[in-house]
Amino acid sequence: MTLPLPNIQEPQPITTPSGQVELRAVTKRYGNGSPVLEDINLSIAESEFVSIIGPSGCGKSTLLKLVAGLTRLSSGSVRVAGVEPVRARKMMSFMFQDATLLPWRTVQRNVELSTELHGVKKAERAAIAGEMLSLVGLSQVAHQFPRQLSGGMKMRVSIARALSTRPKVLLMDEPFAALDELTRDRLNEELLRLRAEGRWTGLFVTHSVAEAVFLSDRIIVLAAQPGRVTYDLPIHFSFPRNAELRLRAEFEEAVIEVSKNLRGVMERRKEGKEP
């Protein structure tokens, strides 16, 4: 007598990724036990650009640091290209709110830093840095020091440094927040152009709805205390997008739509109701 084979599939390990960046039931608590992020589920496909927006204190930056493997999660799992973030660091780059350049290094040597830390040989990394600088239009200031540059130029150097390692995933923590609006718009356009060339996956934290709409395939709206995914809004404008998009009525509508959602999240919080 043979037992019928149970009609059960091989159990799938929950760590099997379907996206380039995969967060499952991610919870992060502070040392005192109060949650920063609670039950975050998020899947980001390869070469997708996703913005994360939400009130301050919703753990946007913490989420980015979790993906970067710069902070430890309390429970759940984070996978980047199927492996733990710490093991995927080599394929990621991180951009901070300020340019975080080394003031004692020239622009060229600043761009070389990321490849230098990866152990790339001197001649090769110089070549890459030169290429990246021309890509962001800064070849002529390669031998100047950061203090001689404007805020927008410094940020461009930071972009060039981040892209020098040819990352698969680019993590950006409000990279343009400190810039004036005009510069920010210009850098947004540039970022889209660079993405079209580099085909990396983008995870972008911002406070600006318009910026998020302009850049993203998808916008994730987080609620605060604890941070959790409240809305997952696709943005349907086709690529390539250019400055002209901002003037279109549909763009305005999309910005209003997202803003409403964001406001909803914030008001519910004010009234003390659970979102």
Place this chain on the structure above:
Amino acid sequence: MKRRIIDIISAASVCAGLLVSWRLIIFIFQLPAYLLPSPISVTQAVIQRFPSLLVSLGITSMAAGGGWLASIVVGIIVAIVFAQSHWIRRMFYPYTLLLQTVPIVAIAPLILMWVGTGTFAVGVITFIICLPPVIANTTQGLISTDKNLVSLFLMHNSFGSGLLPELRYRLQLLWKLQLPSAMPALFVGIRISSGIAVIGAIVGELFAGSSRVGVGGLGYAITYANAQLQTDYLFALVFFASGLGFAFFFLASFLEWYFLHNWHESALSPEED
């Protein structure tokens, strides 16, 4: 250029005014030379005893310079160790402060008993009082490195995991990020200790200036001139001592400018910015 000339003239006129009032005070109060010698007799003392002044200056420079240099080297090493963990800082940092508050005049005789008299002992005393500012400032500089830059180094860390890779990563972080970031703070420490190096050396020499009778550094010569009531020579020695202190300070400021003028805000002249 014109402004510089005005600067020089105004500084020089203050100097002339001081010299004139110095002479006037002696005249008005009829002070004897052993209480307050005239500017002219001090100048004469400088000229007549120039060789021995130079010898004293040389001995004090060596002791002060040696102690200062040693304090910089040791201070940097101690600061690097302190920067590795806050446990190390918690355990040992209070003793650095203790070192700073110990009255050097009180422990100088002890040091002489331990290491003997002479230039080396004076160097040790200088070293002890120069060390705390270097340690304190450099440690502060090393641990206040931009957190985001540390994250950047961590993200691009390509050494892997394990004890040796961890060590190599720490060294890389230290060499490429922490030490350069700490340079401005280090130079603040160096500048502060440059001022006290000469004071330390002279205090040391008051106790232990000479290994041979009659030959010694400025501090030793000061006690000698004082005992002999050679007040004009005493004045000459004091001027040389403060000149030496100024030279040390100038050297520290120049080094700071030389290493930092390319990038650090505090080293920029206002016109450049």
